Amino acid sequence: MAMNRYGIEARAYWRRWLPKRYAALPDPTAFFTNLGEQVEQQVGDLWDQLVLNDQPPAEETHEQRVGRLGMLKARAEYEVLGELVRLSPEPEAEAEADTDDGLLESDEQFAARMRSVREHTEWVSSTADALIDGTTTVDNLTDEQLRQVLDYMTPSFLRLFGTSVEDLRSRGRDV
Numbered sequence: 001m002a003m004n005r006y007g008i009e010a011r012a013y014w015r016r017w018l019p020k021r022y023a024a025l026p027d028p029t030a031f032f033t034n035l036g037e038q039v040e041q042q043v044g045d046l047w048d049q050l051v052l053n054d055q056p057p058a059e060e061t062h063e064q065r066v067g068r069l070g071m072l073k074a075r076a077e078y079e080v081l082g083e084l085v086r087l088s089p090e091p092e093a094e095a096e097a098d099t100d101d102g103l104l105e106s107d108e109q110f111a112a113r114m115r116s117v118r119e120h121t122e123w124v125s126s127t128a129d130a131l132i133d134g135t136t137t138v139d140n141l142t143d144e145q146l147r148q149v150l151d152y153m154t155p156s157f158l159r160l161f162g163t164s165v166e167d168l169r170s171r172g173r174d175v
Contacts, residue, residue, distance in 0.1 A: 007036020010085040017089040047076040143174040
């Protein structure tokens with residue numbers, strides 16, 4: 001199984017901020033693949049809880065709903081990553097960070113990044129709409145497209161279409 005985005009983020013964080021712990025791992029790929037899966041599961045579970053406990057506004061538009069659910073997912077990710085991945089840096093790594101030049105991205109780079117985020121969010125929103133109104137199906141999406149939709153929608157969203165992450169994986173989908 002390939003390392004998911006949480007495993008990739010964890011590996012990068014540990015390399016940078018926990019170099020001794022990283023160096024002591026006998027099989028970093030297996031460790032971060034497993035950690036990424038654990039983070040993904042816990043993020044999904046926490047996100048489900050947050051969505052169930054959330055009180056959406058009565059007159060909420062679809063865009064507001066997508067934004068609200070995205071914020072709940074970001075909160076779940078922040079909490080789980082803080083607990084499992086973003087551990088306190090080792091003293092040597094912190095000392096090295098103090099000597100970094102601290103370069104920030106340019107205004108043009110920031111604007112380009114924001115355009116990309118906006119375009120991606122609009123794509124996810126329109127794809128979710130197309131799934132809901134039946135103009136497209138889960139089977140019409142590539143694995144990568146489906147992963148991108150699921151990055152913003154709770155995995156229980158798939159129940160609307162009579163499937164689940166586990167069902168899709170059993171059918172050979174890489175989600």
